[in-house]
Amino acid sequence: MSETKLAPRDQGAPDYTKFLHPVMVDNYGEWDYHERIKPGVLVHVAKSGDKLFTVRAGSPRTMSADTVRIICEIADQHCEGFLRFTTRCNVEFMCREESEVEPLIATIGEKLGWPLGGTGPSVSNIAHTQGWLHCNLPGSDAAGSTKALMDDLIADFTQEDLPNRVHISSSCCQINCASHGDISIIVQHHHAPRIDHNNMQICELPKVVAICPAAAIRPKLVNGKESVEIVEEKCMYCGACHGQCPSMEIRDSETDTLSIWVGGKMSNARSAPTFMKLAVWGIPNTPPRWPEVSEAVKKILSAYKETGKPWERVGEWIDRIGWAKFFELTGFPFTRYHIDDGPEALSTLNRSAMVRL
Amino acid sequence: MSETKLAPRDQGAPDYTKFLHPVMVDNYGEWDYHERIKPGVLVHVAKSGDKLFTVRAGSPRTMSADTVRIICEIADQHCEGFLRFTTRCNVEFMCREESEVEPLIATIGEKLGWPLGGTGPSVSNIAHTQGWLHCNLPGSDAAGSTKALMDDLIADFTQEDLPNRVHISSSCCQINCASHGDISIIVQHHHAPRIDHNNMQICELPKVVAICPAAAIRPKLVNGKESVEIVEEKCMYCGACHGQCPSMEIRDSETDTLSIWVGGKMSNARSAPTFMKLAVWGIPNTPPRWPEVSEAVKKILSAYKETGKPWERVGEWIDRIGWAKFFELTGFPFTRYHIDDGPEALSTLNRSAMVRL
Amino acid sequence: MGNDAKKMVMNTPMLDELESGPWPSFITDLKKYSEKRPVITQLLNQLNDSYETKWNYWQGKIINCSGYGGGIIARVSDKSDVYPDLANFHTVRVIEPPGWVYSTDALRNIADIAERNGAGIIQLHGMSGDILLLGFDDEGSLQCCEDLMNDGWDIGGSGAAMRTLQCCVGQARCEMACYDTMKTTKHITDTFIEYLHRPEFVYKCKFKLSGCGNDCANAIVRSDLPIIGTWRGPMEIKQSEVAAFIDKKGLDYVIDNVIARCPTNCISLKTATKEIEVDDANCVHCMHCLNVMPKALSPGKDKGVTILVGGHRTLKIGDTMSSVLVPFMKLETDEDLVKLTDFIDEVWEFWNDNGMDHERIGEFIHRIGMGNFLKGCGIEPDPRMIREPRTTSYIKFEELAPSRMEGEREQNPPVWNREPESSETM
Amino acid sequence: MGNDAKKMVMNTPMLDELESGPWPSFITDLKKYSEKRPVITQLLNQLNDSYETKWNYWQGKIINCSGYGGGIIARVSDKSDVYPDLANFHTVRVIEPPGWVYSTDALRNIADIAERNGAGIIQLHGMSGDILLLGFDDEGSLQCCEDLMNDGWDIGGSGAAMRTLQCCVGQARCEMACYDTMKTTKHITDTFIEYLHRPEFVYKCKFKLSGCGNDCANAIVRSDLPIIGTWRGPMEIKQSEVAAFIDKKGLDYVIDNVIARCPTNCISLKTATKEIEVDDANCVHCMHCLNVMPKALSPGKDKGVTILVGGHRTLKIGDTMSSVLVPFMKLETDEDLVKLTDFIDEVWEFWNDNGMDHERIGEFIHRIGMGNFLKGCGIEPDPRMIREPRTTSYIKFEELAPSRMEGEREQNPPVWNREPESSETM
């Protein structure tokens, strides 16, 4: 290994222009419209009249080098040697002739066996995070629970019969690297971290004191060594300190639970983007298949499917029917924990006399 | 004076049932609908078929005992000896026959000379506060500026040609006892209070320290006496301490200014109630007639009249046209001070990519 | 008493500028009245000084009737050397009749008491709804209160106490009124009159009562405990009047101003029959459609109130808007009224036991969180109390936080599977 | 390197449960692949342990290529006594091609490098958009980076640094795209590549780029500096396609789903001619009507971007949504691109000079206020940056606050009368 050679080369982003399908190159910036042919299949029509057919397959995101090579084989066979992935980790195979679509689909089925879908008003792939496979903080396994949940929601992926797109995300701790979704699953802790005072030297004390959103961490000398203490009443179990310092262990395999949040929306379509909001908490963390999560998500989806109007995202649907109705339809109990107590809490209250009765 | 006699009698609220116009008594809780006959004149029709005509006159709120007696004379002459006042300090004379309305109006004109109006989509009486006539905190005179401003807005009071009701309020300090309005005028200070350390004994120190929203007041020994000091950088000139302690003088006759706020709405009609928002600041405090206030208010009203749609309150109108348009139409500059920095500041930002361009 | 004030020359060039113009001038009125009450000349001269200097000359002091802790706002002038009769020039707050209705006898009685004991200046009404009588010296203030009491009036609140209530005209003259605002106002005032007269709260507490969501009492932002009329179940619709309205105003007007302006889009128009249909379950009782078509639409038969909590002006956390505390409550019988005051008593108890000095209920809720407030008051949470659930994931679930320190684990079932709690409102 | 890992028996009863069902199973894939890379058996066995115990066995450590300060996320296993080859099991973050487009050559190259130097596990892609390569020991990580560099790739960011950018497919395959997201992504990445490789910021900073308001890159909440395509002036309308759409879907569908769903009600329908008219001045470029009728409607010709600021997840102040920083900016020429990076440099300078440790830009703005942030960055305030002006009356107007202490008074004219400031956007 020659260190000198590696020393900063700062090459930057790959030259994507070499990775574009030829029809993309020819019509770059000159697209006219698109249509959805069937679930998982799109066509984009350029002003030139050129067409580009896209077949979208649901991917597990984590794969072996061999599986990557299979993907390449398919693209070589049908897509002139090009392909892409999406924001939600789906893989997209593109071809220029409509007649190529069915053969392409056949090959995908044969070689990969991945389902087609995630287009239009469907449940697309779940954005998820590392989990027990690689991160240092997880309280659950987002990759595994995603697999289990997508098994249960497969029909919603392969069909386009929801009011609008549903983006689900699933994270293995409260940091929530998978971010907001129409439906989001996160891990929730229920204790203040336990401090391993002996291991404290390795972290930077001021950072860990500063990171606590509740100002619950105080420097303290323990057995003559610099360490910290936690003010129990102040701590609200967020785990931020644990991210900063491995000696502050927040997880508890027996008491950690999952909660589900709804109504995150990032698009500006119709209504402004919104954060996700707490729907149900205290779901047990039950590997390997987390059936309770599936059950809760399905309750939400079926209420949404039944009473949502076209184009309404989950959050917009609930806004229209009212939260009381949402809790009624899903059967989730409404508790005092659902009421915000963060910095903008007052603005989440019903500051009006407008009430459904 | 017999103190014993006065000792708590706790009599409570007056027996209003004796003060109701007979038509009110007969139809209490049995009203059917109302109509606006002309500006300042309403008719309420009861299920029984009874009618009650109301003539509303604009009042200065502050009056002599003799003027009160004139009001009583009018009510005796036309209203069977009953009358009422409104939330906005207008006086209402009521009669049962339509034929009585014009004579009543004539008598009001003759004996009081007060203008009729404030009904329907008009500018009603300005809710205002004590000012230099009685309060201990005022930086301006809300009663006087109200008189001057209503002179200038008289046509908006006596006509009903605005998109919806406009409620104006005017307060003589930032405490704003006149509360929110579609258009609100308040006094703004620009210094930290000056402390009169010699006078400090009279107030309760802990209270004054506790009341500061910016935590800018600290106890301090001055010349061996308990007093306080103010952390200049923290203080944002709210005057709360001055209300608690007269020895902390916040006012400055040379630098105090007025600011105008818009879009306060308390009704639940159509849209939820909203707070008032900063429109323009730095208006000079110019007794006896505050022409700059009139000028600014008129700019707002004329833009509203021209571009508002029926039923839109001032805040709803601005919401529809956008704040950029509001500042364009009124010519008020938009400054960094218009951007909130209070506890809920982030939620007042445009947290979307939805922009008028 | 101010009545013996020395005559002085009126010299008010600035104030004279406020005598012209169509709006009634309190300057003109008081100038004239100064003939009867010479202290007013001193008052106006001092006011004119304020106009010249842009400076205020009043200081506060404290004076109370024996047995009372409020009701008199005492003012002393910094300029009493120049204006001796302003040395003490206090205001007496008088509890107004609910809805500000008067017989002329009653109103004349007020005028007489004001004039007899002081400067005879009357404000109808203060921003909290009281009758304000201005211009009494120490003795005059007490005698004024005495006279008021003798004639059946009572004095208002100040300091850390309940304040005089304020209500809209309601059922006395308004077809929108969903409950008896006046009666309720009197009931609350009378039940809690001690709390009004003897400041024992952590801070002031205001009620305002509006008969419907139009909130003509401006309750939602000006009171700690607004009570607003509403109904449940179907709205009353006279379809013939709907048709008549359409005929009169035109279809476009109705679409643009009624249908399109309903906040929940719950009104549908049948153009063929000129009828409307309201999806009552989604109506939020905003009042708009009733306001536009008062002849055609009325509140439903099953009337009651929504109780809110927390409104006040800007100290210390910025303006606070009330929010829903009790989504619906019947308020018809005397028992209902007692239930209401009992309920308020409980809310007050929690607030006063746990609130900090000078902390209005809204600030208290801001500090401890609405969830904790409800728990403290023993009120069941209801999704209608919120616009949306929390977005912040920092939560301390007491049920799921076994006290590890003591080594024991609670066994409460996780919420996702819990029996739904009763969500009946009182 | 993991390639020499000891063979071990795969024993994963819990994970086996994840092999059934229609969704592709990464367990099945990795199990099979473990024949080639035996370390995966250890990995899956440890993962199965985690499933049994609900406990995680990874700890972090720090390892960097010389000259770099990020790009490798190093993991050591607590169970390295049982699973020796997991003692070091790092992830390498590789900057992905903008829009995640690949030639099969390029993608195979990645697979080869991953397999050659480590466990050969590839994630396409990480939640920040990177290609994630999992399972390298210390030496393997460095060699992997070396190989990547040699083949033209570059490694991603970690720590208090700029992060790999992420953009939607944009003009490569989307008719909605209002600017070249891929080119801009490459320009920003390349211009600031040092900031990406050498953590020198107060904390991490992310960009995400979406070609239009649909925000398919989820930029607004996931990035500190989202760049979102938009246009000004008239939208493109093909009236014939509007008519065709109405014919196909019916009038009611169009009213309910286009007209009624426009957030500013700025589309009007002419039923007679089956045309629509857009009040372009009130269009907020939300994309909805274009989404419903992509054949009929397209973004206007005068395209550009809106730049936002402040988005990130929940530490420490709760989730933060980005808000408008630059309402509109052209982004067509190379000069425009340089203007953009210069602008970013200025924003960064103010943030990094004044931000606290571990303080994202959104938290920084929360702490100092947007008004001060704009002033600090030298950006003119624009009402389009806000939803509504302040409601809090506590303000320190610097222009009106003469420094009394020093005895001098500033003479700035009060704002109500000031010359309107230029409000051109860059």
Ligand code: SRM
């Ligand atoms: C391929 C992809 C972009 C990419 O560069 O990878 C993409 C592609 C398209 N999006 Fe998207 N969106 C993609 C992720 C997103 C995301 C981000 C995400 O999923 O995490 C969003 C924002 C999510 C949110 O709001 O929380 C997103 C919000 C939209 C919307 C707005 C939907 C709405 O009504 O709120 C549209 C408009 C529409 O549906 O017609 C849209 C429309 C489209 C169109 C129709 C645009 C076009 O004309 O080509 C594309 C085909 C969509 C389809 O699936 O039917 N795309 N789209 C992403 C596919 C993800 C996937 O595999 O499922």
Ligand code: SRM
């Ligand atoms: C007399 C009074 C109540 C009282 O007990 O004193 C009153 C009486 C009526 N109000 Fe009011 N409102 C009165 C103060 C208010 C206030 C409070 C205030 O002005 O400070 C409000 C809330 C203000 C706010 O939202 O900030 C108020 C918001 C309304 C509304 C809702 C308007 C809206 O669209 O937002 C209506 C409905 C309407 O206009 O049709 C309404 C309607 C009415 C009706 C039509 C109700 C009825 O059927 O009788 C009454 C005649 C109104 C008129 O002037 O045309 N009244 N009304 C108050 C007269 C004040 C005045 O002298 O001008």
Ligand code: SRM
């Ligand atoms: C007289 C009156 C204004 C008027 O001209 O009508 C008034 C006058 C004063 N108010 Fe007020 N307030 C008056 C209605 C209000 C209202 C309106 C209302 O009640 O609907 C409000 C806004 C609603 C609210 O309560 O928040 C109001 C909010 C305040 C506040 C701010 C409270 C807050 O939490 O932000 C203060 C200061 C305080 O409480 O420390 C205050 C304090 C004061 C004091 C006592 C000043 C002081 O702290 O020494 C003023 C005495 C003036 C005097 O010499 O008589 N006054 N005050 C109103 C009472 C008359 C009456 O009883 O009818």
Ligand code: SRM
């Ligand atoms: C790998 C990845 C999840 C995944 O499985 O895809 C990830 C994994 C980690 N994230 Fe993340 N984040 C990843 C995308 C995100 C995103 C999504 C995004 O970038 O769009 C977010 C939300 C957006 C944001 O930045 O706020 C995200 C918000 C965080 C945060 C919370 C930041 C905050 O301000 O609230 C932390 C904790 C922190 O910064 O202290 C964090 C910290 C971490 C750390 C470094 C944990 C730690 O502090 O030690 C995780 C390392 C895992 C590992 O072993 O590889 N990660 N993280 C994603 C990066 C892969 C890539 O480069 O492509």
Ligand code: SF4
């Ligand atoms: S969500 Fe938490 S546990 Fe999962 S990858 Fe992100 S930081 Fe790690």
Ligand code: SF4
């Ligand atoms: S878990 Fe969160 S609140 Fe508790 S000490 Fe750690 S950082 Fe602070």
Ligand code: SF4
């Ligand atoms: S607004 Fe201020 S100055 Fe005016 S009456 Fe109220 S407390 Fe006094």
Ligand code: SF4
């Ligand atoms: S003016 Fe306001 S911020 Fe300044 S010291 Fe007084 S209370 Fe505090």
Ligand code: SF4
């Ligand atoms: S609040 Fe309602 S009931 Fe009371 S006066 Fe106004 S419209 Fe009538």
Ligand code: SF4
């Ligand atoms: S009262 Fe308001 S919410 Fe109810 S139907 Fe009428 S407009 Fe709609």
Ligand code: SF4
């Ligand atoms: S964000 Fe807009 S331009 Fe980009 S892919 Fe989505 S719809 Fe197309």
Ligand code: SF4
């Ligand atoms: S893009 Fe959005 S705001 Fe603009 S016209 Fe279409 S729906 Fe309306």
